[in-house]
Amino acid sequence: MDQVTDSVYAETKIRGCNPGYVVTSDGVVVIDTPQLPTYAVKMRQEAEKHGTIKYLINTEYHVDHIFGNFYFKGAGIVIAHKVTADNFMKVTPEINPYEYAKEAIPTDDPEGEKIWPDEKTYFENPNRPTIIFSGDITVKCGNHTFELLNTPGHTPGQLAVYIPEEKVAFVGDTIFNECQTWLYASDVDAWLKSLDRIKGLDVEYYIPGHGPVCTKREVDVQKAFLLEWLAAVQSCIGKGMSKEETVKSIDFGKRYKVDIGQEYMLDHVIEHNAAALYDKLTNQR
Ligand SMILES: [Zn+2]
Numbered sequence: 001m002d003q004v005t006d007s008v009y010a011e012t013k014i015r016g017c018n019p020g021y022v023v024t025s026d027g028v029v030v031i032d033t034p035q036l037p038t039y040a041v042k043m044r045q046e047a048e049k050h051g052t053i054k055y056l057i058n059t060e061y062h063v064d065h066i067f068g069n070f071y072f073k074g075a076g077i078v079i080a081h082k083v084t085a086d087n088f089m090k091v092t093p094e095i096n097p098y099e100y101a102k103e104a105i106p107t108d109d110p111e112g113e114k115i116w117p118d119e120k121t122y123f124e125n126p127n128r129p130t131i132i133f134s135g136d137i138t139v140k141c142g143n144h145t146f147e148l149l150n151t152p153g154h155t156p157g158q159l160a161v162y163i164p165e166e167k168v169a170f171v172g173d174t175i176f177n178e179c180q181t182w183l184y185a186s187d188v189d190a191w192l193k194s195l196d197r198i199k200g201l202d203v204e205y206y207i208p209g210h211g212p213v214c215t216k217r218e219v220d221v222q223k224a225f226l227l228e229w230l231a232a233v234q235s236c237i238g239k240g241m242s243k244e245e246t247v248k249s250i251d252f253g254k255r256y257k258v259d260i261g262q263e264y265m266l267d268h269v270i271e272h273n274a275a276a277l278y279d280k281l282t283n284q285r
Pocket of ligand 1: 060062154173182
């Protein structure tokens with residue numbers, strides 16, 4: 001774990017999102033959970049050394065932020081935005097998140113095989129959110145304040161968890177630092193506004209959803225990259241190119257690697273981003 005401040009810890013070097021926790025005078029608040037079972041169990045043990053876990057906040061519904069909730073059962077109340085709760089481990093024609101999490105086990109966490117739940121056991125109780133809200137809410141825990149800010153874009157229920165006493169914000173996938181940005185079905189216009197919102201916070205450190213802990217500078221870098229994506233796809237559309245031609249001509253693959261453990265997905269991420277953005281900008285979805 002990286003110790004970001006006296007009370008804030010984050011894990012930025014494992015496959016999946018960057019989970020973390022904050023130690024307060026009245027217990028521990030966890031933000032997102034490791035996707036890989038061994039790391040989820042380990043992080044829970046580490047967090048509990050500092051006190052009882054009071055709350056677990058999920059910043060979005062993508063599997064790499066929520067699968068590990070299963071290993072935090074009985075450890076605090078799970079809080080999430082309504083969109084995250086509604087889509088929690090939801091199986092869609094595009095993805096079965098349980099299968100997606102399972103695929104990583106042999107390569108990234110062979111030890112985790114022993115504590116891997118079968119599908120039925122898992123879905124009986126994946127440890128879903130029970131405090132569910134829309135907009136923003138504030139949670140107090142001991143001497144710390146947690147402002148849960150809805151920062152839509154990457155997903156509509158996206159949260160930033162701002163802790164003013166620490167001058168820290170966990171911003172989830174609103175920032176991909178030094179790695180490829182997953183656009184998928186994102187609303188890029190909303191995302192840009194959310195970047196402005198998090199930049200306005202009185203913060204020294206941001207814990208991004210992926211990549212190293214960062215500062216205000218990386219908020220601008222993320223914004224510039226989103227604008228580049230928009231401009232690139234918009235320009236192809238302007239030239240009358242088809243979706244297939246657009247996907248072929250986009251060349252952001254050399255810019256960054258995909259985050260830890262998913263380097264092999266580079267072509268998929270770029271192609272999927274380009275296709276999804278093309279559909280969005282031409283109103284096909
Ligand atoms: Zn995500």
